[in-house]
Amino acid sequence: xxxxxxxxxxxxxxxxxxxxxxxxxxxxxxxxxxxxxxxxxxxxxxxxxxxxxxxxxxxxxxxxxxxxxxxxxxxxxxxxxxxxxxxxxxxxxxxxxxxxxxxxxxxxxxxxxxxxxxxxxxxxxxxxxxxxxxxxxxxxxxxxxxxxxxxxxxxxxxxxxxxxxxxxxxxxxxxxxxxxxxxxxxxxxxxxxxxxxxxxxxxxxxxxxxxxxxxxxxxxxxxxxxxxxxxxxxxxxxxxxxxxxxxxxxxxxxxxxxxxxxxxxxxxxxxxxxxx
Numbered sequence: 001x002x003x004x005x006x007x008x009x010x011x012x013x014x015x016x017x018x019x020x021x022x023x024x025x026x027x028x029x030x031x032x033x034x035x036x037x038x039x040x041x042x043x044x045x046x047x048x049x050x051x052x053x054x055x056x057x058x059x060x061x062x063x064x065x066x067x068x069x070x071x072x073x074x075x076x077x078x079x080x081x082x083x084x085x086x087x088x089x090x091x092x093x094x095x096x097x098x099x100x101x102x103x104x105x106x107x108x109x110x111x112x113x114x115x116x117x118x119x120x121x122x123x124x125x126x127x128x129x130x131x132x133x134x135x136x137x138x139x140x141x142x143x144x145x146x147x148x149x150x151x152x153x154x155x156x157x158x159x160x161x162x163x164x165x166x167x168x169x170x171x172x173x174x175x176x177x178x179x180x181x182x183x184x185x186x187x188x189x190x191x192x193x194x195x196x197x198x199x200x201x202x203x204x205x206x207x208x209x210x211x212x213x214x215x216x217x218x219x220x221x222x223x224x225x226x227x228x229x230x231x232x233x234x235x236x237x238x239x240x241x242x243x244x245x246x247x248x249x250x251x252x253x254x255x256x257x258x259x260x261x262x263x264x265x266x267x268x269x270x271x272x273x274x275x276x
Contacts, residue, residue, distance in 0.1 A: 180260025
């Protein structure tokens with residue numbers, strides 16, 4: 001148990017908008033939680049949790065990024081916007097269905113109205129932090145400040161529970177989750193999933209072919225694909241993959257055209273430890 005009284009067990013007792021919460025990470029330092037993720041793994045940490053605590057803050061993580069960067073929701077929930085929230089400036093709070101909250105501070109703009117429900121990965125606001133700019137609070141440079149809050153009102157470190165720290169301090173399990181480009185490691189995890197659950201008997205070599213794609217078509221039958229199992233991926237096959245990815249943060253169209261965000265959603269699914 002942490003000093004705040006927050007434990008992985010208590011966090012996992014709730015349910016998120018995207019579905020039941022289950023641990024899929026191997027260690028606390030690199031944990032991932034179904035329905036939640038760290039949306040800032042591609043950015044450098046410019047202020048650690050401990051650095052915040054050392055200077056008298058209640059805690060938080062700062063990620064350096066240019067003003068106007070779109071800020072994704074770490075999990076589904078309901079939005080509250082607080083303009084000029086003291087030293088935190090413009091602040092977005094997401095109230096998640098399991099009782100926990102995530103907060104984003106020093107924003108340059110709000111994008112959603114109070115009471116709006118957002119899904120995991122949906123954009124909740126624009127980063128800010130330019131000194132003296134509206135909404136920046138006491139920020140001394142462009143960044144977003146991010147933290148979680150327990151149901152009891154205690155700030156807690158999201159990196160312990162929702163994923164890696166970013167800036168090279170532990171990147172996502174596959175680069176796909178960061179850059180949206182599928183590669184060998186991601187496809188090996190896809191093949192492991194298909195071998196374990198969809199009857200795939202080919203090699204786990206990260207080089208998808210007809211057998212991999214046929215098994216993938218079987219796998220996405222649960223997500224609305226009703227075409228032939230022929231190993232030829234067309235728009236209907238990829239639309240099934242996008243519906244799967246939508247359970248893991250993809251919020252784009254179901255159009256059968258895979259792009260970076262579609263691939264990221266699929267990567268989050270197969271990055272579960274059981275598919276390593």
